[in-house]
Amino acid sequence: MFEKHDSSSRTPCEPGREAPDDASLHEVLAEWPQVIARVRAEMDRGTDPVHEAVRSLAERWMELVSVFTGGDPGMDLWLRAMHQQPAEGAAKHGVDPRLFRYIGRAMAHLGVDTMKVYLDDERPTPEGWVPVRWPEEAISLLEGGQVAELSLDHDLGDDEHGTGYDVLLWVEEAVATRGFVPPRMRVHSANSSARLKMEQAIERIERFVRERGNG
Missing domain, CATH: 3.40.50.2300 (Response regulator)
Structure with a gap:
């Protein structure tokens, strides 16, 4: 499912979208695991995904994705970005179907398409x-x-x-x-x-x- 990310072979952004520079991409990849860990902690505590704390995390998640994907925060590109994470990183940071479900419900309340x-x-x-x-x-x-x-x-x-x-x-x-x-x-x-x-x-x-x- 997961393919190793190689910044030298990133898929070009669609016309009209600005590709993330290496510094921005590095910042996203550094912060993303922290956001994922906080989302998982809320999920494990049983926090309702529509709770303000989870919606705030979902908003930050989408902001990071917007940088990663060149300005399109849609769920489709979010998932494509997740697919580009190394398999060992995905396992470590808890990116699994249960987490997808949980954060997806929070994003639904943010108007994600x-x-x-x-x-x-x-x-x-x-x-x-x-x-x-x-x-x-x-x-x-x-x-x-x-x-x-x-x-x-x-x-x-x-x-x-x-x-x-x-x-x-x-x-x-x-x-x-x-x-x-x-x-x-x-x-x-x-x-x-x-x-x-x-x-x-x-x-x-x-x-x-x-x-x-x-x-």
């Missing part, structure tokens, strides 16, 4: 989409309630770890048992049999939502 999530292990992530590598990452973002669109691959390189179909099973159960409102969903897998199974799952979910709405 919804996102489009792209689950895949090999394909380039389309412009404007959030890349995720494993089912639990996609599910964590879905639980945060900010996913507007979801595109799924099936084969992710380790079937024991999970497939894109597992995400649909989670959505189906959440819709049926908790009144979860699913995002727009599609499948981009090249596995024809798995693709058919996943599309059938999407049809079941959409049918259930329609029936619930008419009930």
